[in-house]
Amino acid sequence: MSVTVLAAALVVAALVLPNSVVGLGPAKFTRIPAEAVIGAALMLALPRRPRIVLAAVSGVALAGMTVLNLLDMGFNQYLGRPFNPVLDWSLLGDAQSYLEDSLGRTATLAATTGVVALVLLLAVLLALSMVRLSNLLARHTGTATRGTLIAGVVWITCSSLGLQVAGVPIAADRTATSLKVEARRFSDTLKDEAEFEKVAKVDRFGNTPGSQLVPDLRGKDMIFTFIESYGRSAVEDPIMAPGVDATLDARTKALAKAGFHAKSGWLTSATYGGSSWLGHSTTMSGLWISNQQRYRTVMASDHMSLTDAFKRTGDFDTVGVMPGVQKGWPEQQWYGLDKVYNAFQLGYRGPKFSWSTMPDQYALQQYQERVHSKRPADGKSRMSLLILTSSHQPWAPIPKMVGWDQLGDGSVFKGIEAAGNKPADVIADTTKSRQEYGKAIQYSVTALTQWLERYGTKNTVLVFLGDHQPIARVSGNHASRDVPVAIVAKDPKVLDKVSGWGWTDGLRPAHDAPVWKMSAFRDRFLTAYGSTPHPKTR
Structure with missing residues (x-):
């Protein structure tokens, strides 16, 4: 019975x-x-x-x-x-x-x-x-x-x-x-697959000659950077926000002292909690890439990416630094990158930090030594795409900042990794996950802005943003899909071009700052910096 x-x-x-x-x-x-x-x-x-x-x-x-x-x-x-x-x-x-x-x-x-x-x-x-x-x-x-x-x-x-x-x-x-x-x-x-194939063939700037793409950024040192899981919750959640907001405000002041100023707003990501590549490709394509099939469709197409727009000008060398890439990455061609440094090409000899292959500070220093400090031999400018990974879940252990001159081959991080939290302890504790997530975002933002403060020049233009919100257990079951985005530059003319966007001064966007779909960013950016539309419809 x-x-x-x-x-x-x-x-x-x-x-x-x-x-x-x-x-x-x-x-x-x-x-x-x-x-x-x-x-x-x-x-x-x-x-x-x-x-x-x-x-x-x-x-x-x-x-x-x-x-x-x-x-x-x-x-x-x-x-x-x-x-x-x-x-x-x-x-x-x-x-x-x-x-x-x-x-x-x-x-x-x-x-x-x-x-x-x-x-x-x-x-x-x-x-x-x-x-x-x-x-x-x-x-x-x-x-x-x-x-x-x-x-x-x-x-x-x-x-x-x-x-x-x-x-x-x-x-x-x-x-x-x-x-x-x-x-x-x-x-x-x-049905969506068939319809999206048609949408992907339409490109407002698809037939724009290189000479008419981003003319207002010629001569600039252009850098696009994604910070893993950097979402609106980091700036507004009562557990994470105090530390993150204090970091954003402090780094805004530090950059201003170095001559840099910023404007920031919000973008609604096409993904949530993971699948970062969907956020990257949505931002760069101007298309809403919310699933793997759409991603494959775009990667196989000739729809112009924002990064490829710089390559098409003929005035920029293009490079990617991808510490999270640990296998072949055929997407390099669609992104229009002349050279890509993956996890095995940055000389790292330190420990992994869970999923993250190396601390963001180390990846940025390697970018400085291998790329940024070396001007293109042909007299061109440079456009770079950086994907930072230290704020990837499970947020344990988290790297700590060390002296930039002490980074070496990354061995300095062995003690930091050994003393950090164990992933299993953080994964099982929601409150601790939220706390450690906030600390990871603080670390990534600090590493990036310290690099800019230390190595940026009068021609450096940095656009950085999150790819998506953290998982629901951290951001909440009813959290938005918004991520912060900021443009930072020394040249006031760069920020003047986006003065009509209504963005907030500084690295921390106001709660009521404009919110755009992530797919709107490419065309708004291209338009703001002087690109002339020449649509491609098939």
């Missing part, structure tokens, strides 16, 4: 399982699933062999839906969106790599093995449970028929009257609804 009760409980729990941890509680599992009532009626009507086959297949299918619901939970919690069964399977490999960098290979292997085993066990248990329950119904046909009718009447009554327990409707059709949602998501994904 106890085994049968457990089987029924498992099936009902799988049928009513929500796809979000928000509001998750006992009331979610005390509902009457319509699918159970319909399934019982169907089992009662079938002969033995078809009934057993259907029960087993239904159990495996229910296990599949349960896995999708659990994936939705994880994606909603970390990326602020549900799992897309068409596009997102490749991200599971990225998640495994992240765990390996954060927790080690052994722990990741154990976790991966455990997940696979649990999925297989769930499929077996649900299939056996369904068969057991179907056999029970067949042995007690009369009682089962009456019970099914009563359950159906109760479900219809509760649904019609909208009866609830603790704010949760008693009548549920969670699995059926999930199936419809997944089918619609599949259809919408295929």
Whole structure:
């Protein structure tokens, strides 16, 4: 009897399982699933062999839906969106790599093995449970028929009257609804792919001659920098904001003393919690790249990136510094970068800081020594793209600033890494995650602005921004997708060009500063600095 009760409980729990941890509680599992009532009626009507086959297949299918619901939970919690069964399977490999960098290979292997085993066990248990329950119904046909009718009447009554327990409707059709949602998501994904291919062929500056691109930035030392997970929450959340805001204000004053001034605003990112490359490509393409298929479409297209616009002028050498890139990066061609330094080409001999291959301060110093301090031999200016990684989750351990002359090959960070927090301790503690996230943003902002203060020239123009908000556990379940963006320069004419944007003076954008979609930045930037539109429509 106890085994049968457990089987029924498992099936009902799988049928009513929500796809979000928000509001998750006992009331979610005390509902009457319509699918159970319909399934019982169907089992009662079938002969033995078809009934057993259907029960087993239904159990495996229910296990599949349960896995999708659990994936939705994880994606909603970390990326602020549900799992897309068409596009997102490749991200599971990225998640495994992240765990390996954060927790080690052994722990990741154990976790991966455990997940696979649990999925297989769930499929077996649900299939056996369904068969057991179907056999029970067949042995007690009369009682089962009456019970099914009563359950159906109760479900219809509760649904019609909208009866609830603790704010949760008693009548549920969670699995059926999930199936419809997944089918619609599949259809919408295929439709979006076809429509976006057409959108990507349209480019307001696609046919603009190089001589008419960014003429007001000729002769400048142009630098675009993304700070990992630098989101609005860092500036406004009561736990993170005090430290981050104090850092932004202090660094604004320090830069002003060195002759640099800044204007800042907000951009709404196309991604949340992760998938940084979607934020990078959205900013640089002027297109809303919110999923992996759109990303692949753009990377295979000739749609002009903002960085490539500088290359097309013929007056800029272009370089990328990507300490987070640890494998081939064919995107280099689309970004229009003549040279890219990846994680293995910056001479680092220090420890990794979880996922981050090296501290931002070290990456910036290497950029200075290998790139910035050396003027292009052909007399051109330079445009650089830097992707900083120290503020990547799990925010443990966090690097600390050292003397710029003491960086060497990075060995100086061994003691700092060893004395830092362990990733497992921070990952498991929401409050500590928020605190350490704030410290990581302070570190990255300090490293970047100290580099500018130390090495920037009268011609240096720095644009830096976040790629996305941190995960929901840190930023909150209802956080915006906004990230700060700032333009910093010594030449007052550079900031005068964007005086009409309504941005805030300094590195810290005001709460009511303008908010644009991230995809709007490319065209606004190109227009502000004198580019002439020559549209490309196909």
